[in-house]
Amino acid sequence: MTAVRDPRTRPAELPLGWLAEPRLLAGVDAARLTDYRAHLVQHGPAPVPGREALLGQLDAVSLTGRGGAAFPLATKIRALRAGAGAEVVVNGCEGEPASAKDTALLTHAPHLVLDGAAIIAAAVGADRVLVAVTDRATAVGLEAAIGTRPDAPRFEVRLVAHRFIAGEARALVAALDGGTPLPPGRRIPPTERGVGGAPTLLSNAETFAQLAVLVRIGAARFGRVGTAAEPGTALLTVSGAVRRPGVVEVPIGSSLDSVATAVGAYPSQAVVIGGFHGAWLPPDPRIELSRAGLAAIGGSLGAGVVIFVGQQSCGLAELGRVAGWLADESAGQCGPCAFGLPALAAEVQAVAAGAPVTGTILRHAGMVRGRGACAHPDGAARFLNSGLAVLAQDVARHQVTGGCGRPDRGHLSTSRDSAMAGRAVSVGMAS
Amino acid sequence: MTAVGAAPRQLSVDWTRCDGHGLCAALLPAAVQLDDWGYPIIDQAAIAGASEPEVKRAISACPALALRMATR
CATH class of the missing domain: 1.20.1440.230 (NADH-ubiquinone oxidoreductase 51kDa subunit, iron-sulphur binding domain)
Incomplete structure (x- = not known):
C-alpha cells in the first residue's frame, strides 16, 4: 500500500550561505545562474573528460554520493552493467523533511547539476538524463533553466510523488518506471537493473554538482578545502533553534561551532545530524562535520541535515x-x-x-x-x-x-515548508 | 562446516512478501525464531549448520514465497 501525495509546494525562498569559499553556491548572490550564459560567465565551460580520466579524478578526491549513503561515485560508475544502454538519473527528491539543499541547488545553481549529469552521461554512454523532483515549482524552474542550454533535448524532468522513502534509489527507479515509489524486496542495485531494466547511474543532485566543480578546478584545487580523506565542501541544511536557518556550504570537516555561529544557533540541549535517519548527539562545539568525524562519535553526516534542539523545547x-x-x-x-x-x-x-x-x-x-x-x-x-x-x-x-x-517547540520539523518558509534570502551570511 | 573459500549459505527473507505465517520457524526451530509480531528472526550460523534438505523444505513451504537461499 502506498499513499501518493500531492507534489509539495516549494518554500518561497531559502537563505543560502557559506563558510570560507563558496563553490556550488559561487555567484548565486550576484547573478541569476538559472540562465546558462550567466552560469558560463560564473563557472566557465565544463571540460568533458573521457571515462577513464573522469574515474581518475573521482578517485583522487574520493567523491561520494551526497544523498546519505556516501557511496563512492567512481565505484558506482564501474559497477554499471556493461553491454546495455545506460541511464543517468539525478535524484532531487530530498525525502528528508529537514533537507532543502538539493532544492536550493536545483533552484539557484541548476546548471552545475546538469553539467555534472551530462559529463557522466557522456562517460557512460547514456543518451539522456532524467532529473527527478517532487515539487512542481522546482520542476518548472528546472525546465526553464534546461531550455537555456544547447544540450537541452537530452534532459527530462520527472515529477514524482513525495514521501520519505521515495527518495531511496530503488524506490525512485520504481516510480520512474511508472510504479509505486517503494523499494522492491530483492536488493538488486540500479547499476545492475534500474530504469526500464537498464543499468542506471543514480545519485543525489549535489553529487553531480560537486563533479561539475571537480572537472573544472581539478583534484588538487578541489582538495584545498576539506579533510585529507574527504576533500571539498558539502551542503548542509541547518534548522531548529537558530536565528538564520538555511543552506550552508562548508568545507568538509568544519566544526559544529563554526556552523552554529554562522546560523546564529541558540543554546542547545542536543543536535540532530543526518536527519531523521541520523543521530542525536550532545551539542559539542568541537564535533567535526565529516563522515569520519561523525562516525567516531556514533553519528553520520547523512544528507547534511543539522538540527539544533534548543534548551527551551522538550x-x-x-x-x-x-x-x-x-x-x-x-x-x-x-x-x-x-x-x-x-x-x-x-x-x-x-x-x-x-x-x-x-x-x-x-x-x-x-x-x-x-x-x-x-x-x-x-x-x-x-x-x-x-x-x-x-x-x-x-x-x-x-x-x-x-x-x-x-513545550514541544517543533525544532525537529517534519514539514519542510514550515521549517524553511517565510525567510528572506540572506546570501553570504558568514565570512 | 563450509569449505574454505566457499561463501556460507544464508537464508534470506523478502520482507515485502513475508506475512508472518511462521512455517519457517515451525520447520527450522533451531534456526528461526519469531519476533513479537510473528516475523522470522533468522540465526544464519544455525542455517549454515542445518541440513540442506531441511532448509529447502522450509523455503518451499513458505506460503508467501518469501524465502530463498543467498550467499554472502
Whole structure:
C-alpha cells in the first residue's frame, strides 16, 4: 500500500550561505545562474573528460554520493552493467523533511547539476538524463533553466510523488518506471537493473554538482578545502533553534561551532545530524562535520541535515512526535517495520509522559534493524536509540515529575515548508 | 562446516512478501525464531549448520514465497 501525495509546494525562498569559499553556491548572490550564459560567465565551460580520466579524478578526491549513503561515485560508475544502454538519473527528491539543499541547488545553481549529469552521461554512454523532483515549482524552474542550454533535448524532468522513502534509489527507479515509489524486496542495485531494466547511474543532485566543480578546478584545487580523506565542501541544511536557518556550504570537516555561529544557533540541549535517519548527539562545539568525524562519535553526516534542539523545547516530546512521524512514513510493506515502528513510537511517547526506558523498547529497536526492504527501520531505530541516550537526564526528570514543563517547540520539523518558509534570502551570511 | 573459500549459505527473507505465517520457524526451530509480531528472526550460523534438505523444505513451504537461499 502506498499513499501518493500531492507534489509539495516549494518554500518561497531559502537563505543560502557559506563558510570560507563558496563553490556550488559561487555567484548565486550576484547573478541569476538559472540562465546558462550567466552560469558560463560564473563557472566557465565544463571540460568533458573521457571515462577513464573522469574515474581518475573521482578517485583522487574520493567523491561520494551526497544523498546519505556516501557511496563512492567512481565505484558506482564501474559497477554499471556493461553491454546495455545506460541511464543517468539525478535524484532531487530530498525525502528528508529537514533537507532543502538539493532544492536550493536545483533552484539557484541548476546548471552545475546538469553539467555534472551530462559529463557522466557522456562517460557512460547514456543518451539522456532524467532529473527527478517532487515539487512542481522546482520542476518548472528546472525546465526553464534546461531550455537555456544547447544540450537541452537530452534532459527530462520527472515529477514524482513525495514521501520519505521515495527518495531511496530503488524506490525512485520504481516510480520512474511508472510504479509505486517503494523499494522492491530483492536488493538488486540500479547499476545492475534500474530504469526500464537498464543499468542506471543514480545519485543525489549535489553529487553531480560537486563533479561539475571537480572537472573544472581539478583534484588538487578541489582538495584545498576539506579533510585529507574527504576533500571539498558539502551542503548542509541547518534548522531548529537558530536565528538564520538555511543552506550552508562548508568545507568538509568544519566544526559544529563554526556552523552554529554562522546560523546564529541558540543554546542547545542536543543536535540532530543526518536527519531523521541520523543521530542525536550532545551539542559539542568541537564535533567535526565529516563522515569520519561523525562516525567516531556514533553519528553520520547523512544528507547534511543539522538540527539544533534548543534548551527551551522538550526534547522527549520532540523525539516522541518524530517517532510517530517515522511510523507513519513506513510504507507498510515489511512486517517488522509496519508493526515495529508504531510500537516503538508508542513506547517513546510513553517515556515522554514519564515512563521509564524499558528493556522492551530497546529490544524492539534492535528487532526492526536490518529487517526491511530499505533502510527505513534501521534509520528510525538509530534515531530513536540515540535520542533516548542523549536525553537520558530528561528521561529521569520526566519519571519523577511527569514532564519538564517545556513545550514541544517543533525544532525537529517534519514539514519542510514550515521549517524553511517565510525567510528572506540572506546570501553570504558568514565570512 | 563450509569449505574454505566457499561463501556460507544464508537464508534470506523478502520482507515485502513475508506475512508472518511462521512455517519457517515451525520447520527450522533451531534456526528461526519469531519476533513479537510473528516475523522470522533468522540465526544464519544455525542455517549454515542445518541440513540442506531441511532448509529447502522450509523455503518451499513458505506460503508467501518469501524465502530463498543467498550467499554472502
